[in-house]
Amino acid sequence: MTQPATETNQIKDRNNNVLSLAQVDAFQRNGYHFPLRALSTEQALAYRKRLETSESAVGGALRGSLRAKPHLLFTWANELIRLPKVIDAVEDILGPNLLAWSSSFFIKDAHDPSFVSWHQDSTYWGLSHPDVVTAWIALSVSEVENGAMRVIPGSHLKDQLPHQDTFAENNLLTRGQEVAVEVNTDDAVDIELQPGEFSLHHVRLVHGSDPNDSDQRRIGYAIRYIPTYVKQTVGPRDCATLVRGVDTYHHFDPEIVPKADMDPEAVAFHKRVTDESNQVLYRGTDKRNPK
Numbered sequence: 001m002t003q004p005a006t007e008t009n010q011i012k013d014r015n016n017n018v019l020s021l022a023q024v025d026a027f028q029r030n031g032y033h034f035p036l037r038a039l040s041t042e043q044a045l046a047y048r049k050r051l052e053t054s055e056s057a058v059g060g061a062l063r064g065s066l067r068a069k070p071h072l073l074f075t076w077a078n079e080l081i082r083l084p085k086v087i088d089a090v091e092d093i094l095g096p097n098l099l100a101w102s103s104s105f106f107i108k109d110a111h112d113p114s115f116v117s118w119h120q121d122s123t124y125w126g127l128s129h130p131d132v133v134t135a136w137i138a139l140s141v142s143e144v145e146n147g148a149m150r151v152i153p154g155s156h157l158k159d160q161l162p163h164q165d166t167f168a169e170n171n172l173l174t175r176g177q178e179v180a181v182e183v184n185t186d187d188a189v190d191i192e193l194q195p196g197e198f199s200l201h202h203v204r205l206v207h208g209s210d211p212n213d214s215d216q217r218r219i220g221y222a223i224r225y226i227p228t229y230v231k232q233t234v235g236p237r238d239c240a241t242l243v244r245g246v247d248t249y250h251h252f253d254p255e256i257v258p259k260a261d262m263d264p265e266a267v268a269f270h271k272r273v274t275d276e277s278n279q280v281l282y283r284g285t286d287k288r289n290p291k
């Protein structure tokens, strides 16, 4: 972490939330931690139902621009970025002042060929520090058979690696980006989760996932948390939602909370925000819109 370790340790002394110091150390060493529980099985099922109701309302899966920052469009997604158990765990790693910077769904239907190539999240996000933790919340079982996330332990310590864009059709990433160096998949760990459980991973951890070979739909919601001192360094002014503590830096504009699912003000705000963030995510290419 770029922020002095002593600051995190002092915070830990004051407020030991979810992770033990040994678990925080393991996260720093390995770049990930799982499983933790965010929701009961019943609560996870209820959120899955609300997601699937919204999918029906918009005429199908949350594709294209609807995949990015759905917490700006749907009340249930806005609740999911604020789950106390998730934020407690993130606070143990990143400290007490936290923004939810982004969120997106990683959904693979039964026998869906969608996959995620090996990559580091930090590659195109334009953020000033590698102090970004993703909480990946499972709203279904996520296991090897239906394309669970896989990670390479310790790979976050390698700094930023070169990536190449593929724009491969079934790749769930914006540019189909993949690390341009050899990945030793013998070392990969499968992040298997039950509904309501979540994993944490570091922004530079090399990770990916395979297609869904099963009859079960796989649903994950990835939420990206940053401390308030992080800045957007590329493109227009960015926005984020303060989910814990105070923001004395004001590097990000505050976000609007949807009053109802797809309310017109929320839809207009989401469109403006995702149009701007696409300029960052697709910079240097001729692409402007997600699949």
Ligand code: NI
Binding pocket: 119, 120, 121, 207
């Ligand atoms: Ni990723």
